[in-house]
Amino acid sequence: MAVNASDANVANTTSAASAAERLRITEIFHSIQGEADAIGWRTVFVRLTGCPLRCVWCDTEYSFYGGDWRDIDDILAEVASHGAKHVCVTGGEPLAQKRCLILLRKLCDEGYEVSLETSGAIDVSDVDPRVRKVMDLKAPDSGESKRNLWTNLNHLLPHDQVKIVIASRADYEWSRDVVAEHAIDKRCMVLFSPVHGAVEPRALAEWIIEDKLPVRFQLQLHKLLWQDAPGH
Numbered sequence: 140m141a142v143n144a145s146d147a148n149v150a151n152t153t154s155a156a157s158a159a160e161r162l163r164i165t166e167i168f169h170s171i172q173g174e175a176d177a178i179g180w181r182t183v184f185v186r187l188t189g190c191p192l193r194c195v196w197c198d199t200e201y202s203f204y205g206g207d208w209r210d211i212d213d214i215l216a217e218v219a220s221h222g223a224k225h226v227c228v229t230g231g232e233p234l235a236q237k238r239c240l241i242l243l244r245k246l247c248d249e250g251y252e253v254s255l256e257t258s259g260a261i262d263v264s265d266v267d268p269r270v271r272k273v274m275d276l277k278a279p280d281s282g283e284s285k286r287n288l289w290t291n292l293n294h295l296l297p298h299d300q301v302k303i304v305i306a307s308r309a310d311y312e313w314s315r316d317v318v319a320e321h322a323i324d325k326r327c328m329v330l331f332s333p334v335h336g337a338v339e340p341r342a343l344a345e346w347i348i349e350d351k352l353p354v355r356f357q358l359q360l361h362k363l364l365w366q367d368a369p370g371h
Contacts, residue, residue: 162238163188163206164214165231169221173360175273175300176328177254182225183218187239190231192258194281196306196334202231211242215249229256234263243267259301260286264294272299273330278313280306280334292321299327306334311346324353332357 165186172182186199188206218226226246233239234257246253247269254271257263260283263272274291277283281304295301301323303314314331323329331354333343344356 160211160238160241161208162211162214162236162242164209165202165206167214167217169223171360172225172227172254174332174357175254175256175302175330176271177225177227177252178357178360180225180252181223182227183221183223185214185218185226185228185233185242187228187230187233187236189235190258191235192232192260192277192283192286194277194283194304196281196304196337198335199229199231211238211245214242215245218246218251219249224252225254226251227254227256230258232258232261234261234266240265240267243270258283258286259291260288262288263291266294268296272296274299274301276301276303276314276317278303278305278310280310280337284313289321292323292326295323295326297327300330301327302330302332304332304334305343306337308338308346311338311343315350315352318352318354329354330357331355332359335359 165188167183167185169183172178172180186202188202190203228239228243233255243253243255244267247267253269254273255266256273257275259275259277263274266272272295277287305311305314318324318329331343331347333340340358347354347356
């Protein structure tokens, strides 16, 4: 049967629209938020596939490759099925997929408390302002500090958070100096976290106390509960 040009154009348009509303997803799971200002809340995590960084201490390398293409409306339906108020979009690096911005906007439109965990290496200026950005700054021992996009600091809102993961005393001193130099604590909450097995949590806490830093010490609650098991 012949297909006229009009029908073909409609089919192509529909196909393009469908592709524009898809994301590659590693996993969606329901758990307890283990860090940042939503710690302890029941949360649905949407983990996007892919990351351009290779931090030495990364604990989600399984999200670098693979994953499944999912329609954003399908993702929203699965999120809704868990009945949680909080949603965290994470990775990998979720902003490496441009359509992540669509997902964030739609989650906000649905009334969720939405957070975004991002590496700080990709521009955050177009992230919906309703989203709570939890943005990393990479300290030297991560191996990726050269990837920090410092202009992102200009796009932080008071409800956002900057997280620095610390693997050594040298990392701590770098972090302390960066917070002071850029007055990051005046922009938003600053979180210092120890790398498991590299820095004793007590040592990091005592450094913060000694230097009277305007930062929030945090441990990853989910690691205390489930170690590094995927899906938590």
